[in-house]
Amino acid sequence: MAKSRLQDELKKRNPFESPLHEALLNILRTADQFENRAGRLFREYDLTPSQYNVLRILRGEGQPLPCLEIANRMLQVVPAMTGLLDRLEKMELVSRERCTQDRRVVYVDLTPKGKELVNQLDQPLAALNQKLLGHLSATELKELSRLLEKARTSLDHDT
Amino acid sequence: MAKSRLQDELKKRNPFESPLHEALLNILRTADQFENRAGRLFREYDLTPSQYNVLRILRGEGQPLPCLEIANRMLQVVPAMTGLLDRLEKMELVSRERCTQDRRVVYVDLTPKGKELVNQLDQPLAALNQKLLGHLSATELKELSRLLEKARTSLDHDT
DNA sequence: TGTAATTACTTTACATATCAACTATCGTCA
């Protein structure tokens, strides 16, 4: 049997211990490389992937969101949000306003400048996605999603 | 049609634009969550994921490797290696030695302490892998790997 | 042979991620 592509890429001498391990490494490696690609695109617009993610979430919501809510949707730990929002605010892409009802809460909103920027990225990002996965058939894409969603069911319980 | 699991997780109001985009997000999200899991395990041994990765690569090689070679196998940018190796050296898990033939090269080797630590992680890591993906059949795992490897073929050219 | 290009690595600067600990605010309930 020919050496697998991943095995070759990582210069491993011995076959993987199991299809299980190989699948795991394939997931991590594919995600890493795709993230790098997207990161390069964002950098052309002076954004980091996380920063873009915040903007996209806010646009999707269409209205201000509390910090914690954004952090939850990003799967990001809370402390990191502060600095991230600081920078976005300094770039005038988002604005922060403390809630008057509950003064613990800070609402974050997209500025017109931020909205424009995230809209500007739609087309190039769609083109990148197409480039990255466009060579898979619709059936393959659906099967890939199904398998990955099934994979994640192992995380449902315990934390 | 029922809302997809990912769509629900991200609290998206509208269906994904395309199976393509959904697959992409599934890849990124699955990898992110699995990485978090592994990261937690490593932390129990006072290691970060990158640090473990260095140790594993060195053990796999069985002999000292230059910094650049390690960085390549990790897909990591070179500057980050310096600090990473600094910390591993301070923990006495690796040792550095400048090559006498080519004095630009620094060879990195696993110390006995480092080797012991990485061996110690084999069993818990295999158990984690089993927990994360053990509920997929062998056929599914192979299909998942096949699809991900096919996905990555789009990266073959241009950088 | 001596100069220019390359290579291996380091340094610096900055963005991000984690954890632990802290502040301010809110709710609840005795």
Add this chain to the structure above:
DNA sequence: TGACGATAGTTGATATGTAAAGTAATTACA
């Protein structure tokens, strides 16, 4: 009402990742 616990966010410390620039050593070649 007043103290306790929960919640929202911030701060600080450490590790990682990226880019850009710098240093030292080697190679290529005129």
